[in-house]
Amino acid sequence: MTQWLLTCVELKEEQKTYLQDNFPTIRVASIDLLAVSDYEKVTIIYGWSDNLPSLIHFPSLKWVQTLSAGVNYLPLEELAKRDIMVTTTSGIHGHQMTESVLGMLFSYTRNIRESILKQEKHEWGIVNTGTDLVDKRVLIFGTGSIAQQLAKTLQVFGCDVFGINRSGRQVDHFTQTFNYQEGKSRLKTMDIVINLMPGTKETYHYFNDYLFSNMKDGVIFINMGRGTSVSTSDLISHIKTEKIGFAALDVFEEEPLPKDSELWNLQNVLITPHISGATDKYNDRAFTILTDNLIRFMNHEELKNVVDLNLGY
Known part of the structure; x- marks a missing residue:
């Protein structure tokens, strides 16, 4: 047939x-x-x-x-x-998305982004001394195949990587995994928070004022999950106060990102046009x-x- x-x-x-x-x-x-x-x-x-x-x-x-x-x-x-x-x-997304996360992190921690902006102006010198990934505590929301590849790679750079999933089941390459409720209580101890959650009714605006308020001051926040899982207005508010020290965003509630979005003009934000999974x-x-x-x-x-x-x- x-x-x-x-x-x-x-x-x-x-x-x-x-x-x-x-x-x-x-x-x-x-x-x-x-x-x-x-x-x-x-x-x-x-x-x-x-x-x-x-x-x-x-x-x-x-x-x-x-x-x-x-x-x-x-x-x-x-x-x-x-x-x-x-x-x-x-x-089939793990390798390229892991590389994208590393690029985003290095653009901030190693002052690559600032150097590019200064190069365009023919300016010498960096104000910020930068940092490195060794001993950074990373919390990844989601522990699927992409998260596992990312966690495995971040461990190589000396990061302590934790994961969050629905049940809190333990997953390879993570120091420890938590359920959603346990994970929320650990936010203040995390230097880097990465969202890889799917877009569902359950995850809609999961990252909101409450969650951002409970993060560590100056946290690095990366969103490669779904734009709908992050409240854009709450995100912008916490970027402005520098509660979020640096945000790297590949997905957005509205795509393409509107030209009048405040995100374009925030100095501590890196925007990529939903390309982290592309290769x-x-x-x-x-x-x-x-x-x-x-x-x-x-x-x-x-x-x-x-x-x-x-x-x-």
Whole structure:
């Protein structure tokens, strides 16, 4: 029986050939070329697009393989009602996001950002003596694959790395992990706080005035999770008072970040345009997950990275 795979991702010619040679019962169709009359035949969607019609047009849809780790942009309630399985590319973001965190930290601790700004003005000398990562206490909200790669790397630089997850279960590469309530009580002892939490109803504005107020004075705050998990107004308030000594932000409540946002003009803020997960190797790594899951799907086996549609991750 032929299964129709609708791809919202531009495939390389060798990838198309691979699918044709290894999955003869799979018919691949691009979103740009799929006829309306063929919507009802689609069994699998690879990636996602704003140009996709309502799911009601895909009565045969059984599985969505996303091109991302987060799924907050999907119609999760409708997918759950239809019992449509969703899988993610979780596991392919760790290296590049870890490197991004290191870049952000070094831009502040080693005065790289200040040096760049002074270079543009042809000015010599740095006011701040800087610091290093040795013996810094780091708290990471989230202990998934990205957080584990990050924790492992930060340990190399002499950091003491702690993690927070729902249950407080212990995870490799962390000195210790806590549940959410325990983690809040440890905030004042942490030099660096990193958000890697998904965007869900539960995490909406999780980082707010209360949480920021309970952090250590001069804390370094990095957000690479989801923009909706941080209250922008509360964040700005605590940056202005320098309760947050330095904020490195890759994700925002509204993207692109509006030109009139106060964040652009704050001296102790580094902004990157949601690029921490990007790499020239991304699509190849994602394709590997797709093909692995296709084998499992065809053999009626459990797929990798299945999303709990009720939890949203």
